[in-house]
Amino acid sequence: MLQGLFFNEDCTDFFYARPKEGVTGTDVDAFVDRLAGLGVSALLVNTNAQRTNYASEVWEPFWTGYDPAGPDDQPVFRHLPADRIPDTRRLLDNMIALAAAGVDYPARMIERCRERGVQGWISLRMNDLHDVDLLDAPLLSAFWKSHPEFRRVPYRFQGWTDRALDYAHAEVRDHYLALIDESLARFDPDGLELDFLRFGYHFRIGHEREGGRILTQWLGQVRDRVRDWARRRGHEISLGVRVAADPIASRELGMNAVAWAREGLCDLVVPTPFWTTCDFDLPMELWRDLLAGTDTALGGGLECRYQPYPAAPARMVTPQEARGAAAHVWAGGAGVLYLFNYFESMHFGGAWTAEQYDQTLRAMGSLDGLVKLPRTHVVTFRDTPAPGVPVAHALPVQGPLCAFRLQTGPRPTSGTAEVVLGMEMPEGAVPPRVRVNDHLCEEGVLADGVQRTPVPLEALVDGITVIEVESTAPHPSITSVGVSIAP
Amino acid sequence: MLQGLFFNEDCTDFFYARPKEGVTGTDVDAFVDRLAGLGVSALLVNTNAQRTNYASEVWEPFWTGYDPAGPDDQPVFRHLPADRIPDTRRLLDNMIALAAAGVDYPARMIERCRERGVQGWISLRMNDLHDVDLLDAPLLSAFWKSHPEFRRVPYRFQGWTDRALDYAHAEVRDHYLALIDESLARFDPDGLELDFLRFGYHFRIGHEREGGRILTQWLGQVRDRVRDWARRRGHEISLGVRVAADPIASRELGMNAVAWAREGLCDLVVPTPFWTTCDFDLPMELWRDLLAGTDTALGGGLECRYQPYPAAPARMVTPQEARGAAAHVWAGGAGVLYLFNYFESMHFGGAWTAEQYDQTLRAMGSLDGLVKLPRTHVVTFRDTPAPGVPVAHALPVQGPLCAFRLQTGPRPTSGTAEVVLGMEMPEGAVPPRVRVNDHLCEEGVLADGVQRTPVPLEALVDGITVIEVESTAPHPSITSVGVSIAP
Numbered sequence: 001m002l003q004g005l006f007f008n009e010d011c012t013d014f015f016y017a018r019p020k021e022g023v024t025g026t027d028v029d030a031f032v033d034r035l036a037g038l039g040v041s042a043l044l045v046n047t048n049a050q051r052t053n054y055a056s057e058v059w060e061p062f063w064t065g066y067d068p069a070g071p072d073d074q075p076v077f078r079h080l081p082a083d084r085i086p087d088t089r090r091l092l093d094n095m096i097a098l099a100a101a102g103v104d105y106p107a108r109m110i111e112r113c114r115e116r117g118v119q120g121w122i123s124l125r126m127n128d129l130h131d132v133d134l135l136d137a138p139l140l141s142a143f144w145k146s147h148p149e150f151r152r153v154p155y156r157f158q159g160w161t162d163r164a165l166d167y168a169h170a171e172v173r174d175h176y177l178a179l180i181d182e183s184l185a186r187f188d189p190d191g192l193e194l195d196f197l198r199f200g201y202h203f204r205i206g207h208e209r210e211g212g213r214i215l216t217q218w219l220g221q222v223r224d225r226v227r228d229w230a231r232r233r234g235h236e237i238s239l240g241v242r243v244a245a246d247p248i249a250s251r252e253l254g255m256n257a258v259a260w261a262r263e264g265l266c267d268l269v270v271p272t273p274f275w276t277t278c279d280f281d282l283p284m285e286l287w288r289d290l291l292a293g294t295d296t297a298l299g300g301g302l303e304c305r306y307q308p309y310p311a312a313p314a315r316m317v318t319p320q321e322a323r324g325a326a327a328h329v330w331a332g333g334a335g336v337l338y339l340f341n342y343f344e345s346m347h348f349g350g351a352w353t354a355e356q357y358d359q360t361l362r363a364m365g366s367l368d369g370l371v372k373l374p375r376t377h378v379v380t381f382r383d384t385p386a387p388g389v390p391v392a393h394a395l396p397v398q399g400p401l402c403a404f405r406l407q408t409g410p411r412p413t414s415g416t417a418e419v420v421l422g423m424e425m426p427e428g429a430v431p432p433r434v435r436v437n438d439h440l441c442e443e444g445v446l447a448d449g450v451q452r453t454p455v456p457l458e459a460l461v462d463g464i465t466v467i468e469v470e471s472t473a474p475h476p477s478i479t480s481v482g483v484s485i486a487p
Numbered sequence: 488m489l490q491g492l493f494f495n496e497d498c499t500d501f502f503y504a505r506p507k508e509g510v511t512g513t514d515v516d517a518f519v520d521r522l523a524g525l526g527v528s529a530l531l532v533n534t535n536a537q538r539t540n541y542a543s544e545v546w547e548p549f550w551t552g553y554d555p556a557g558p559d560d561q562p563v564f565r566h567l568p569a570d571r572i573p574d575t576r577r578l579l580d581n582m583i584a585l586a587a588a589g590v591d592y593p594a595r596m597i598e599r600c601r602e603r604g605v606q607g608w609i610s611l612r613m614n615d616l617h618d619v620d621l622l623d624a625p626l627l628s629a630f631w632k633s634h635p636e637f638r639r640v641p642y643r644f645q646g647w648t649d650r651a652l653d654y655a656h657a658e659v660r661d662h663y664l665a666l667i668d669e670s671l672a673r674f675d676p677d678g679l680e681l682d683f684l685r686f687g688y689h690f691r692i693g694h695e696r697e698g699g700r701i702l703t704q705w706l707g708q709v710r711d712r713v714r715d716w717a718r719r720r721g722h723e724i725s726l727g728v729r730v731a732a733d734p735i736a737s738r739e740l741g742m743n744a745v746a747w748a749r750e751g752l753c754d755l756v757v758p759t760p761f762w763t764t765c766d767f768d769l770p771m772e773l774w775r776d777l778l779a780g781t782d783t784a785l786g787g788g789l790e791c792r793y794q795p796y797p798a799a800p801a802r803m804v805t806p807q808e809a810r811g812a813a814a815h816v817w818a819g820g821a822g823v824l825y826l827f828n829y830f831e832s833m834h835f836g837g838a839w840t841a842e843q844y845d846q847t848l849r850a851m852g853s854l855d856g857l858v859k860l861p862r863t864h865v866v867t868f869r870d871t872p873a874p875g876v877p878v879a880h881a882l883p884v885q886g887p888l889c890a891f892r893l894q895t896g897p898r899p900t901s902g903t904a905e906v907v908l909g910m911e912m913p914e915g916a917v918p919p920r921v922r923v924n925d926h927l928c929e930e931g932v933l934a935d936g937v938q939r940t941p942v943p944l945e946a947l948v949d950g951i952t953v954i955e956v957e958s959t960a961p962h963p964s965i966t967s968v969g970v971s972i973a974p
Contacts, residue, residue, distance in 0.1 A: 155922075206925055206953035208951075210949075251772065386892055392879035403692075403874050435642075436693070461696070466693035
């Protein structure tokens with residue numbers, strides 16, 4: 001069974017985050033070496049959105065139609081906002097430079113992984129929709145642009161996912177199968193990941209269950225191809241999938257990962273949020289129950305953002321929060337902890353220091369490592385609902401008694417713990433009292449809209465923390481909730 | 488594996504709904520005969536709340552402390568609202584009369600069941616809390632009254648479940664074990680049901696997972712006793728449980744039905760709502776996946792009320808709605824359809840005719856029977872959340888695009904279908920347009936705040952219906968949603 005810390009490197013980060021002078025094969029090696037040094041078990045090299053970041057022979061590379069010597073108003077940029085053009089040019093220039101130097105980026109990544117004892121995977125986004133609000137852009141494929149009739153919601157446009165490709169069409173499946181075939185033939189990966197959570201919506205509204213049956217059958221074809229290449233290569237090639245965090249949502253969206261595991265169609269299932277917010281309440285035990293008895297490993301997927309409720313401002317997770325989410329994944333019985341969008345350079349530029357990044361990734365390889373560092377578990381919500389399903393969220397909330405249930409990993413045996421509440425205090429409001437697992441805590445300290453309430457360790461239990469906040473009128477409005485644990 | 492239509496007869500209905508002149512053994516037989524004639528496969532005779540409806544030797548009967556010849560201000564009624572006293576006296580008088588006539592009610596029920604080829608079960612409520620806001624009442628046991636220290640939420644009173652008994656105490660478990668032992672020894676049932684959903688909350692807040700481990704271990708003891716009695720009786724005795732509708736909620740509340748099934752501790756798991764509203768969205772496929780490979784049958788539990796969202800007015804379900812909920816249970820893969828609170832006399836006095844009751848119960852025995860009658864699937868919400876978990880609800884809602892996902896059973900191949908929307912129309916609002924599974928329907932007819940939109944059969948799919956409601960400003964406020972199917 002697969003296990004360890006899995007790291008997804010998206011198709012643009014490597015090229016986007018580096019200076020314009022170009023990138024080299026040595027940079028690729030150094031990238032792998034750094035992750036290997038942090039204890040990453042598998043590097044999932046994402047090679048595509050709607051185009052590829054290498055000189056594919058079956059899909060267009062990102063730089064198709066781009067003239068590096070041309071002006072900013074060349075056709076491929078005509079619908080792109082002007083402020084995105086410099087960064088896009090750097091991205092494309094770097095891709096071109098690496099390919100021109102004879103370096104096949106995914107192949108080089110995988111070769112270096114093998115040298116370093118890290119599993120090297122190809123990760124394919126199965127329905128990427130970045131920029132589909134534009135009429136043209138370097139991210140959009142000719143296939144997508146020329147087939148509006150394949151869009152899953154052809155009758156309106158409310159968001160990118162409305163313009164996802166509908167996998168009920170054989171042409172769509174064939175389009176992706178071509179890239180799968182090339183990935184298996186051209187590279188020599190230890191695994192192939194089909195990232196169905198980019199963007200998670202693959203069928204017409206209401207037709208997702210029928211679609212799911214098509215997708216399951218199609219996955220069988222992919223499985224056959226993977227097995228065939230494993231025989232040719234003389235080593236195992238794993239097949240993994242990223243799906244929605246909630247098993248019902250996942251199946252209702254046509255991604256029946258439980259059936260896939262039970263039919264032996266995949267070796268790794270990674271339930272994960274989409275992007276909106278890291279999900280600190282991943283239903284790991286339920287997934288573990290569902291995959292029990294299969295040969296499929298269970299992963300828990302972390303995203304990089306934190307948003308306590310749908311209308312709330314979002315920010316990057318803190319290192320403490322990322323460790324909290326990771327601790328729950330391990331404690332919940334996962335074999336794999338899976339990081340998505342955890343790029344040192346791009347998202348965390350201002351949010352994490354290099355030291356925090358190193359320390360956190362190193363610790364994430366095991367629960368033992370994580371519990372030695374401070375961690376925070378917070379209340380968020382679950383994105384990627386099936387169409388028509390309401391999203392539950394605990395925040396914001398106001399009233400005499402507000403309760404929150406957090407999955408908080410193993411009960412600490414030493415150190416300190418506190419409940420951290422973000423609140424808006426109406427005129428005349430007094431700080432609320434906090435109970436943890438029915439234990440009434442000493443009064444907390446309220447400063448700048450944040451109340452910190454110490455929690456005695458004996459009030460904590462394994463796996464779960466229930467916080468009850470009792471207030472008198474006028475009641476505070478609670479906007480964020482967390483449990484911070486320091487060893 | 489257990490299968491068929493299971494009918495729960497609660498501990499008071501038989502006595503409460505009949506005239507004061509008393510009940511006889513013949514009435515018991517007639518009650519069973521009537522259900523047998525309607526195709527009921529198993530009758531689950533509930534014998535207790537906090538007291539028993541027969542002359543138990545280990546618990547108090549309901550009539551303990553009651554003097555039939557005494558006045559209305561006798562001690563046992565002193566905290567009961569005056570308007571409840573006449574009905575309560577009739578209840579108690581009937582219980583006393585039947586016992587005095589030498590009829591052991593549960594035994595007689597089960598004997599008659601056996602004669603009629605119906606499974607006769609004893610169903611025990613594992614934590615009944617009716618009237619726990621009162622200081623005394625005929626429903627409250629001496630055990631409960633004398634042990635306030637066993638209450639799961641001792642520090643406040645917000646609702647009956649706060650005063651549930653905490654099964655972490657051996658005394659509480661022993662108290663119920665005594666009743667189980669008596670039930671097995673005194674009666675000769677085909678099955679024993681532990682109704683953990685009366686009322687679903689059995690442990691201190693935050694301590695439910697620890698509690699669940701205790702409960703699982705304890706269930707093993709019950710299982711041993713059931714097996715022992717099966718050997719003595721020379722016939723199988725099934726063990727069933729009623730648990731929360733959602734598998735995560737159920738486990739988080741300490742009712743780990745998945746573990747119970749996998750450890751062989753029970754023969755039937757019935758996920759069900761508590762009471763607030765019948766749950767038209769029971770996650771049957773998820774439960775089916777979770778119980779797959781075990782010898783435990785899956786039931787789907789119906790309740791008798793309809794409430795579209797938590798603050799909405801509630802009413803009894805219509806026969807059409809009950810059939811809709813039932814059709815989903817069968818179509819979702821259940822082996823058992825389980826009716827709770829479906830008393831002809833009590834709740835449905837004014838809501839269903841005898842003909843509707845007969846017709847509906849007869850049809851409920853199979854999906855084939857149900858699809859021959861009109862049925863309605865509606866949007867409701869899920870009660871019985873674990874403490875601190877927010878409840879998702881789709882209604883009421885207002886906006887340019889509102890979507891709803893309903894589990895609607897098999898796709899009809901003939902007949903008619905319509906979407907029924909309850910709406911409040913602000914001044915100047917125009918009727919919204921309705922899409923079903925991405926098919927734009929013809930305009931509906933709006934009258935008295937209800938819009939009925941015909942749906943062509945070719946727009947329907949198996950299992951699911953997604954309704955999108957598109958409106959221009961000012962938007963209607965949608966307060967109820969249903970899909971009605973007529974063969």
